[in-house]
Structures are given as structure tokens and as C-alpha cells.
Amino acid sequence: MNEIGIGKVTMRGIVFNGLHYSCDTAIRHQWFEKARTSGEWMVLVISTKSNLDKILLIEPHSKMLLVCNIIQPNSVSGVKLEKYFNSIQKLKAKRSLRPHKKTPRANNPKRSGPTEGTR
Secondary structure, eight states: OEEEEEEEEETTEEEETTEEEEOHHHHHTTHHHHHHHHOOEEEEEEEETTEEEEEEEEOTTTOOEEEEEEEOGGGSOHHHHHHHHHHHHHHHHHHHHSOOOOOOOTTOOOOOSOOGGGO
């Protein structure tokens, strides 16, 4: 029997009934980083008590069903996770401040003028 409930998108995953889940869409759209920087939000979830390894999440904007798989968030400590997110933010800030450089061509043609030894 399916149950409909409320889950929460957090920096550590999609939390539902005390378990943590993730899916491709959440990773691709950086939901966990957004939850860390902008705050957590609620999502509708469909679950089956007989199989807690997967849940269906109702995507807030498109209303599509997303299959989310259980994850083990405790395998990385909260301190390490916070350091990881901070380092990503620092890298992004450095990247945005760096001026765009033109990359040199790999096959630059050599000058065709005379050289000192051939004059």
C-alpha cells in the first residue's frame, strides 16, 4: 500500500521518515547545495512501507514523479560535508572573479618572414 507524506530537502539529502534519499534531478539541479545556502523546503513523497530503499518524489515545479534511492549520509561527517560545501563556494567565487582569458591555439602558424640567419 502506498503512502503520501511530506519530505524535506536538506543539505544532507531528501529526508523522509528519518531516512535520507537522493536522485539524479536533485544532484543535477543542486538541490542539496541550495538547501544549505538558501534554506530547506518541503516536498510531497509517495512511499511503500514494504520497500524503504526507494521513494517517489513529486517534483515541485513539473509535478513529475522522481525515483529517489536511499543514501547513507552518516558515511561522511557533518563537519567534512560543511568543509566540502565551503570549498566549493570558494572555488566558485574565485572562478567568477577571474577574467576570461583567450586560450592560445594549439596549431599557431609560425611567422613566414625572414629570420636573422636568412637575411
